Amino acid sequence: MPAIANLPAFALSGNTLHAEGVALTDIAERFGTPTWVYSRSAIESAWSEFAQATQGRRALVCFAIKANSNLAILDLLARHGAGFDIVSGGELARVLAAGGDPSKIVFSGVGKSREEMRQALAAGVRCFNVESESELVQLDAVAGSLGLTAPISLRVNPDVDAGTHPYISTGLRDNKFGIAHDRALAAYRQAAQLPNLRIEGIDCHIGSQITEVEPFLAALDRVLDLTDQLAAEGIVIRHLDLGGGLGITYRDETPPARGAMLAAIFERIDAWVVKRGLTPAEGPEVLFEFGRAMVGNAGLLLTRVEVLKRNGDRHFAVVDAAMNDLMRPAMYEAWHDIVAVAPTSAPAENYDIVGPVCESGDWLGRDRQLALAEGDLLAILSAGAYGMSMSSNYNTRTRGAEVMVDGTAVHLVREREQIADLFAGEHRLPAR
Ligand SMILES: *Cc1c(COP(=O)(O)O)cnc(C)c1O
Numbered sequence: 001m002p003a004i005a006n007l008p009a010f011a012l013s014g015n016t017l018h019a020e021g022v023a024l025t026d027i028a029e030r031f032g033t034p035t036w037v038y039s040r041s042a043i044e045s046a047w048s049e050f051a052q053a054t055q056g057r058r059a060l061v062c063f064a065i066k067a068n069s070n071l072a073i074l075d076l077l078a079r080h081g082a083g084f085d086i087v088s089g090g091e092l093a094r095v096l097a098a099g100g101d102p103s104k105i106v107f108s109g110v111g112k113s114r115e116e117m118r119q120a121l122a123a124g125v126r127c128f129n130v131e132s133e134s135e136l137v138q139l140d141a142v143a144g145s146l147g148l149t150a151p152i153s154l155r156v157n158p159d160v161d162a163g164t165h166p167y168i169s170t171g172l173r174d175n176k177f178g179i180a181h182d183r184a185l186a187a188y189r190q191a192a193q194l195p196n197l198r199i200e201g202i203d204c205h206i207g208s209q210i211t212e213v214e215p216f217l218a219a220l221d222r223v224l225d226l227t228d229q230l231a232a233e234g235i236v237i238r239h240l241d242l243g244g245g246l247g248i249t250y251r252d253e254t255p256p257a258r259g260a261m262l263a264a265i266f267e268r269i270d271a272w273v274v275k276r277g278l279t280p281a282e283g284p285e286v287l288f289e290f291g292r293a294m295v296g297n298a299g300l301l302l303t304r305v306e307v308l309k310r311n312g313d314r315h316f317a318v319v320d321a322a323m324n325d326l327m328r329p330a331m332y333e334a335w336h337d338i339v340a341v342a343p344t345s346a347p348a349e350n351y352d353i354v355g356p357v358c359e360s361g362d363w364l365g366r367d368r369q370l371a372l373a374e375g376d377l378l379a380i381l382s383a384g385a386y387g388m389s390m391s392s393n394y395n396t397r398t399r400g401a402e403v404m405v406d407g408t409a410v411h412l413v414r415e416r417e418q419i420a421d422l423f424a425g426e427h428r429l430p431a432r
Contacts, residue, residue, distance in 0.1 A: 004017075004337075004339065004381065005249075006249045006297065007042070007297055007381060007382075008042070008045075009039035009041055009042040009298065009405075010039070010300065010379070010381070012343075015342060015343065016341060016342050017339065017340075017341045017342070017379055019037050019038075019039050019300070019405040020039055020040075020041060020405045020406070020407055020408070021405075021407050021408035022405050022408060022409075022410050024037065024302055024341045024377060024379060025341060025342065025377060026410075027302060027403060027405075027410060028302055028304065028341075028377050030410070031401045031403055031410075031412065031416070032400075032401065032416060033302055033303050033304040033320050033321070033377070033400070034301055034302060034303045034304075034319075034320055034321035034325055034400035035301075035302045035400050035401045035402070035403060035416075036299055036300075036301055036302075036383065036384075036387060036388050036400055036401070036402040036403070036414075037299060037300050037301075037302050037379075037403055037405060038068075038070075038072075038073065038295070038298055038299040038384060038402065038403070038404045038405065038413075039298050039299070039404075039405050040076065040404055040405065040406040040407075041406075041407075042297060042298035042299075042384075043073065043076060043077070043294065043295055043298045043384075044076070044080070046258065046293065046294050046295070046297075046298065047061075047077060047080050047082065047294065048080075049257070049258040049259050050258055050262070050288070050290065050294075051080065051081070052259060053258060053259040053261075053262035053263060053266075054262060054286075057266065057286070058280075058281075058283075058284075058285040058286070059285065059286045059287070059288070060083045060104060060126075060285065060286075060287045060288075061082060061083065061287075061288050061290065062082065062083035062084050062085040062104070062105075062106055062287060062288060062289045062290070063077050063082050063083070063084055063085065063289075063290065063291065063294050063295075064084075064085040064244045064289045064290060064291030064294075065084055065085065065086060065091050065094065065095065065291070066087055066091065066291060066386075066389055067291030067292055067294065067295055067296070067384075067385040067386055067389060068291075068295045068299070068384060068385055068386075068387070068388065068389050069091060069094050069389050070388065070402055070413055070414055071094060071097060071098045071413070072098075072402075072404050072411065072413035073295060073404075073413075074094060074095055074098035074099075074100055075098040075099055076404075077294070078095075078098055078099050078100040078101065079099075082100075082104070083101075083104035083105065083106065083126070083287070084100050084104065084105050084106075085105075085106050085108055085244070085289035085291075086105055086106070086107050086108070086109075086120075086125075087107075087108050087109040088109065088116060089113070089115065089116040089119045089120070092105065092107070092116070092119055092120055092123060092125070093119075096123060102123040102124045102125055102126075103124060103125075103126050104126055105120075105123070105125040105126055106125065106126055106127045106128075106129055106203075106241060106287065106289065107120045107125050107127070107128045107129060108129040108131075108155070108203070108205070108289070109129075109131070110131045110132070110176055110177055112128075112135065112139075114138060114142050117138070117139055117142040117143075117150075118142055118146065121142065121143055121146055121148050121150060122146070125151075126151065127151045127152065127153055127200050127201060127203075127239075127241070127287075128150055128151065128152045128153070129152075129153050129154075129155045129203040129241065130152050130153070130154050130155065130191075131154075131155045131177060131178055131179065132179060133179070133183075133187050133190060136152070136154075136187065136190060136191050136194060136197065137194070139152065139196075139197065140194040140195070140196045140197050141196075143196035143197065144195065144196040148196070149196055149197065149198050150196060150197050150198065151198050151200045152191060152197050152198065152199060152200060153199070153200055153201035153202055153203040153239070153241055154179055154184060154187055154188060154191065154202060154203065155177065155178040155179065155203040155204060155205065156178055156179055156180075156181055156184045156202060156203070156204050156222070156223065156226060157175075157177060157178035157179060157180050157181060157204070158181055158204050158206060158218070158219040158222040158223065159180070159181055159222075160206050160215050160218045160219045160222070161215065162206045162207030162208075162210045162215045162245065177205070178204065178205075181222060181226070184226055185226070185229055185230070185233075188230055188233075188235055189233070189235075192235055199235060199236075199237070200237075200238050200239055201237055201238055201239035201240060201241055201284070201285075201287070202223050202226060202227060202230075202237055202239075202240055202241065203241035203243065203287075204219050204222075204223055204241070204242060204243055205242075205243025205244060205245060205289065206219050206243065206245060207245050208244070208245050208247075208291075208292060209245070209247040209248070209253075209292060210245045210246060210247050210255070211247040211253045211254065211255040211256075212255075212256070213256045213260075213261055213264050216242065216245075216246075216261065216264075216265060217264060217265070217268060219242070220240075220242060220265060220268055220269070221268075223240055223242070224240075224268075224269070224272050227240070227284070228276075237284055238284060238285060239284050239285040239286065239287055240269070240284045240285075240286050240287070241286075241287040241288075241289065242265065242286065242287070242288055243288070243289050244288065244289040244290040244291050244292070244293070245290075245292075246258065246261055246290055246292070246293040247292065247293070248292055248293055248296040248297050248382065248385075249297070249382075250296075250334070250335055250336060250337070250381075250382045251335050251337065255293075258293060262288075265286070266286070269283065269284070269286065270283075291385055291386075292385040292386065294385075295384040295385050296382055296384050296385035296386075297381075297382050297384060298384040299382075299383050299384025299385070299387060300379045300380060300381050300382070300383050300384075301321055301325065301326055301379070301380040301383040301387060301400075302341070302377060302378075302379055302380075303319040303320050303321035303364075303377070303378050303379075303380060304319060304320050304375065304376070304377055304378070305317050305318070305319050305372055305373070305374055305375060305376045305377075305378065306318050306319060306320055306356070306374065307374060308351075308372060308373075308374055314352055315349050315350060315351045315352070316351065316352050316354055317351045317352070317353050317354070317370070317372050317378075318354055318355070318356060319353055319354070319355060319364065319378060320355075320356070321355055321364065321380065321400070322354075322355020322356055322357040322362050322364075322395070322397065323355055323357050323359065323361060323362040323363075323364075323394070324355075324357055324391055324392045324393065324394040324395060324397050324399075325355070325387070325388075325391050325397075325399065325400060326364060326380060326383055326387050326390075326391070327386075327390045327391065327392070328386055328387070328390070329363055329364050329365065330359070330361040330362060330363065331390075335365070336364065336365060336380050336381055336382055336383060337380075337381040337382065338353050338364065338365045338368050338370070338378055338379070338380050338381070339378065339379050339381065340370060340371070340372070340376060340377070340378060340379075341376070341377035341378065341379055342376070342377065343371070344371050345371070346371035347371060348369040348370055348371045349369070349370065349371070349372070350367055350368070350369055351367075351368050351369075351370050351372060352365070352366045352367065352368075353365040353366075353368055353378070353380075356395075356397075357394060357395045357397070358395060364380060365380070388400075388402060388414075393417075393422050396419070396422055396423075398416060398417035398418060398419055398421070398422065399416070399417050400416055401414060401415060401416040402414035
């Protein structure tokens, strides 16, 4: 039977949807629902496309771990040599716990605390992506107090429209991220004066779920332009960190292939290097920070239909996963394909797939043609990125298990939460 479009690791076999060689019905029976199901081969094939595209080049492909920070995924990518883009001390601890190499960690984020700066300096991260002039001063002070030098790049805001949802577009002038392009030169001069900082690179990240190459190239042009301006002042840029943001196919989007996208970027950098009379070894190293494109289509959320009901003209399928598990539909009106794990030929109805949370915004999919019975299993596809990592315990709902399928083996990589865990740190008032 054919694989689901675009998702080779997930296919029907004997009329049951499988993850690699394992029936999702078996996973539901063993681990319950809702459960996040990841495919090791899907993650490895995404990784290997990036690895091939950077082979023989001075490049470091990082995984932006906020997309999915499960230790098994970090461990897998670390074994393949990935770097990691982190945005908190918590994410630093996860990378270290998973065996990641601190010298391949870049630390992004618009509001790093001094404690997080200390932790990252002590761990020996590769670079701090600094997002404001104030952060330069704070980081210099923290590094000085530890007798260390902090490697930095400045996150510049190239003012490029990534053509994506406003909530996930980050490269425009008036959002909170980065330093405006026209202030970047002055900020670099300031950084060059601070004794406990060492300028390493330039960083940008223009948004997420970008499906065209052009915004990346436009941002690159601005970064190269700034590199020239800095060189004229004697400030040497050793690496360009071009961030993440490469989109995936959720429905009918046609993002560039990973290899083609990187090839287009390298072509432009190579031309710039040649024009300046540099050898490739003298040109900048290139860093990337991909999240969604690494894991988005490598995971699904397995859920069971609890109740079918009809209100007015609308048919609802209430499932046991909800907005607290997968927040993207409620937050961004994101579209995820939803398919039956054991499809039947019964007549389909038009369903809204909703969760049990007490919010009208708690929906996972609208207007889906499905033939459903109570108790059926559904798979919410393309849920490997910004799924579990954005989940919450709203409505005191325990979060689901996470499993990683590897051929015919299934590894439990996060246990289902227990209700008692959810209020274990809370206290009643003393008697008075
Ligand atoms: C979120 C984020 C990424 C990853 O974005 P994707 O769209 O998942 O590739 C990379 N860099 C920074 C700074 C981010 O905030």
